[in-house]
Amino acid sequence: MIYADNAATTKLSRTALNAMLPFLEELYGNPSSLYAFGQKAKDAVELARENIARCMGCSPREIIFTSGGSEADNQAILSAAAIGRKRGKTHIISDTIEHHAVLHTLKKLEKEGFEVTYLPVDKNGLVRAADVAAAIKDSTCLVTIMYANNEIGTIEPIKEIGELCRKRGVLFHTDAVQAVGHLPINVENDNIDMLSASAHKFHGPKGTGFLYAKKGVALQNLIEGGAQERGKRAGTENVAGIVGMAASLSEAVENMESTSKKLTALRDRIIKGLSQISHSALNGDERMRLPSNVNFCFEGIEGESLLLLLDDKGICASSGSACTSGSLDPSHVLLSIGRVHDVAHGSLRLSIGEDITEEQADYIIKAVGEVVSHLRGFSPVWRDLISGKREFIL
Amino acid sequence: MALYSEKVMEHFRCPRNVGVIENADGIGEVGNAKCGDIMKMYLKIDNDIITDVKFETFGCGSAIASSSMATELIKGKPVSEALALTNKAVAEALDGLPEVKMHCSVLAEEAIKNAIEDYYAKRKEK
Incomplete structure (x- = not known):
């Protein structure tokens, strides 16, 4: 068999599997438990966070673990919308070739009264930074443009778009599900405020992803409950998944x-x-x-x-x-x-x-x-x- | 479970009665403008019996299999029987189609009806 559908999902890397196994077998403690056995799992989660932060060029506190790219996209966009709404800013800029995790979240916001500008792309699927600049208005609270397209593989001018968003004081989110682990990304250099990633696209396990949110960006919960992820994402951590994601990302970045x-x-x-x-x-x-x-x-x-x-x-x-x-x-x-x-x-x-x-x-x-x-x-x-x-x- | 039954896959992989009939007595072409599938049926009719049938299809696996099965079901049959062929019968003969693909069997039924109408229209002209 020749597997040529790596944009759909990838094979779990041996390194990731080996890193995960102890947490699927003997180290099954809950990271929220007080005793040392639980704290071992907690340490593993925090070490994974540090490794991922290093790969992305951010601080560990800026990484929130999620169930995958779709959840990260939903949380990023809904959080930016909530921030905007508080300030009376209800305009969002995106484009027509985004993943449905982004498009459907934007549709939902439109029903709630948000105005969304979907920028057209050129014949190669490129968003023009100048179009983003021209679309920004006083009421714009978010620009969300994907890092690379999942179907046609086009890489968007993220750094440029991020830079102009920063200058105009508008939050910038990028769905980087197809890019993380495959393209050199540094959230600081690329002027990114929020970024979504999914482990199974870079040889990590399915059901795990993360959201990078720059310090100061107030995230809104999608899932209410316990105080995991500094209260921003409730639910017992997918310890093995998180550990596997960090291992696969480190490996991908290294190679x-x-x-x-x-x-x-x-x-x-x-x-x-x-x-x-x-x-x-x-x-x-x-x-x-x-x-x-x-x-x-x-x-x-x-x-x-x-x-x-x-x-x-x-x-x-x-x-x-x-x-x-x-x-x-x-x-x-x-x-x-x-x-x-x-x-x-x-x-x-x-x-x-x-x-x-x-x-x-x-x-x-x-x-x-x-x-x-x-x-x-x-x-x-x-x-x-x-x-x-x-x-x-x- | 696989998307399609073994029967569908068999007809998809080795479609029966593929091609064109030159000087066909009836030609039917139908298309689902939205999903884009297009089916073309050619009939040779002798004394109200369908003596030969060929098809061409642009479409998904179930569209190709439905056309193939439909041609098998009407070949050698009287025109009246071909007219009575339902999409359900085509789907059943294929051991079923996924719900979202039922419209492919409808296309096959319509293509045959369309070709027979064309046959009647041509006959009238003569």
Whole structure:
């Protein structure tokens, strides 16, 4: 099997697993318990917090553990909204290609009376910092722009946006779920006030994530209860998960340069190979792109069939097709970068991992080519395209 | 559990009656404008019997499997029987479809009805 869906989730690293095991077996104490056995678990959680803070360039007190990226996004946005509301500021700026954890939270706020500006992105999925600057008004309480897009891999100009938010005194949050552990991030240098991350995207365990919130940003609880996480997130800590997350992040950051170099070369090899398929197009920016991400549209075919046939060939991948989304619409990200419905249906996302070899990359290129031509072979849309009844878009 | 039944996967992997009939007696093309699936059916009809049927489909696994199964169900049958084919019968023959994919079997039913209508319309012209 070739696993090429690392943007969906990643394999737990051996280092993370080994770090977790003691806390799943003998060290099962509750970090809130007074006795030494419980305090051992507490120490492990705090050590994990320090390690994560070091990786992010912040203070341990600025890290709150959550159940994952979605919770962190919800808490960050709702907290900023609560701060804004107190000051009579009810305008938020975001963009059209955010993850649903952000978009749906913003929709909820809109129902509560907030005004949200969704900035358009360019054809490569880039948010323009100048657009953010122009959209900021006196009533703006938050700018939330993702670090890197989960579908098309586009890396946003976060540092620049953060800088202008800071100058204008507006809180800046970034959903960095796809970026943490993969791109060099320093919250101080990048001018970030709040950042969401999820462990299972960087070879940590599922069900664990964190929210970085700069000192002075008052967080609002999503979950009420005990005094864990300095009263900002109730519930007994997922000790093993937190320990595993810290171990996997430290490992990812340590190996980032070499991993990134390897992935970038293989990514570009796959992009070059798939570009040979006629009437296809790369989605996302060529340069400002996650090292793991390949995303293509193939005209005349539909993505779900493509995925099922790739699965038969041992390749795990993903698509922005409506048929795979559970809704009738194709990916909002592909529509936002200007892909029309017909073309967006035929999308393929490959997100490669460190384990992939050159031979596997070549096998992917060959397999995708075969599947695309098989499906085009009995596609009425393709027939219309090649017979000239319908005009090619790609 | 897998998304699709073995039967669906079998028809998806090796779809029956794929292709085009030149000079078909009836052609039906239907599409779900929103989700984007498009199905095209070609019929050869002799003495009110469907002697040959071929299809082309742009769509997901269940759309392709539904078209394939539908062609099998009507091949060699009288036109009246093909007209009576329901999407439910197509789905049942495939050992069921996920709820969100039932509209794919509807497309197959509609494509056949559409092709038969085209056949009647063409016959009238003659």
